[in-house]
Amino acid sequence: MSYLPYALAVWIFLVGLYGVVSSRNLVHLVVSLGVVQSSTYVLLLSIGYVDRGTAPIFKDVPEGTRAVDPVVQALTLTDIVVSVTVGALLLALSLQKQKRAGTTDPDQAGAMRG
Amino acid sequence: MTRQARLGLFAVSAAGFGTLLLWAVAGLPDFGHYHGVYGTTLNSVAVGERHATNVVAAVVFDYRGFDTLGEEFILFGSVIGVALLLRDVREEPHRPRDEMRSDAVRLVGLGFAGALLVLGLYVIAHGYLTPGGGFQGGVVIASAFALVYLAGAYRSYRRLTPFPAVDLAEGVGAGGYALIGVVSLLLGSAYLHNFGPLGTTGSLASAGSIPFLNVATAIEVSGAFVLIFTEFLEELAVTRVETGA
Numbered sequence: 001m002s003y004l005p006y007a008l009a010v011w012i013f014l015v016g017l018y019g020v021v022s023s024r025n026l027v028h029l030v031v032s033l034g035v036v037q038s039s040t041y042v043l044l045l046s047i048g049y050v051d052r053g054t055a056p057i058f059k060d061v062p063e064g065t066r067a068v069d070p071v072v073q074a075l076t077l078t079d080i081v082v083s084v085t086v087g088a089l090l091l092a093l094s095l096q097k098q099k100r101a102g103t104t105d106p107d108q109a110g111a112m113r114g
Numbered sequence: 115m116t117r118q119a120r121l122g123l124f125a126v127s128a129a130g131f132g133t134l135l136l137w138a139v140a141g142l143p144d145f146g147h148y149h150g151v152y153g154t155t156l157n158s159v160a161v162g163e164r165h166a167t168n169v170v171a172a173v174v175f176d177y178r179g180f181d182t183l184g185e186e187f188i189l190f191g192s193v194i195g196v197a198l199l200l201r202d203v204r205e206e207p208h209r210p211r212d213e214m215r216s217d218a219v220r221l222v223g224l225g226f227a228g229a230l231l232v233l234g235l236y237v238i239a240h241g242y243l244t245p246g247g248g249f250q251g252g253v254v255i256a257s258a259f260a261l262v263y264l265a266g267a268y269r270s271y272r273r274l275t276p277f278p279a280v281d282l283a284e285g286v287g288a289g290g291y292a293l294i295g296v297v298s299l300l301l302g303s304a305y306l307h308n309f310g311p312l313g314t315t316g317s318l319a320s321a322g323s324i325p326f327l328n329v330a331t332a333i334e335v336s337g338a339f340v341l342i343f344t345e346f347l348e349e350l351a352v353t354r355v356e357t358g359a
């Protein structure tokens with residue numbers, strides 16, 4: 001069972017990827033990409049987990065208490081902020097596509113026009 | 115390529131890719147038995163070295179501060195992209211009056227907006243002591259503004275967040291972070307190396323330059339999210355005017 005969290009990350013990744021591939025709508029595609037990106041949070045946090053470890057915050061707990069890995073938590077924090085802002089940028093692009101081409105279906109969008 | 119062909123191709127590649135991924139994760143350490151040297155070392159030395167009790171914040175704003183600089187500029191770049199894509203091509207619409215008409219929602223919502231703002235400031239201020247920090251607190255502050263829109267009126271929201279102020283916050287936050295790194299250089303150490311008195315562990319006046327980087331990040335993140343909200347809300351207004359909704 002000890003590999004279950006990693007398998008979960010793989011599953012979330014593939015489900016999100018299926019969403020990207022089968023998407024009929026750019027907004028749906030952006031959300032699917034967000035799902036793909038969430039798999040990296042699960043993967044990072046599971047790697048850094050230490051059995052019976054506390055959060056790596058040593059306020060009110062003595063130094064040297066067993067704690068989970070702080071580096072992957074910092075990376076996850078970074079990851080979340082990037083995913084949200086890149087999501088916003090992609091949604092703005094989808095909005096422009098809808099305005100210019102009148103559709104948000106990636107199959108019908110054709111080539112981008114300037 | 116037809117839809118069926120693409121899905122078929124995806125099924126084959128995903129099966130292969132999934133197998134490789136599972137094989138790769140099987141080589142990872144057992145869940146709960148992490149033995150990374152970097153993280154373990156930081157957990158034991160960070161509080162003593164930097165007087166910051168939140169080791170995650172110490173990693174973000176100090177040990178990996180340069181990494182965070184890159185991330186600040188990803189954030190900055192994306193937000194500039196959103197503004198460039200949406201702002202220029204939009205004509206200022208005659209905005210319909212979209213006020214929240216339920217008094218109960220207005221009262222509770224606007225009450226919570228103030229509380230949320232204070233919570234955001236608290237999360238930022240104690241970022242290097244307890245869970246929190248500039249990224250998290252910045253998002254909380256931006257949500258307080260979003261709540262003003264949801265529970266009040268768009269006009270009030272726009273009066274609170276004029277473009278010049280939001281744009282300035284966005285730039286000052288990103289530029290401030292980079293400049294604090296230059297201060298380290300001027301003091302004769304490496305870029306973004308911690309400087310300043312370390313103070314008493316566990317008090318607000320501690321952790322050297324981490325609080326400054328923390329505040330710069332908070333300003334940038336709250337500016338970025340308010341800017342994204344505003345751009346999309348403006349689009350909503352244009353759509354409503356066009357469709358007559």
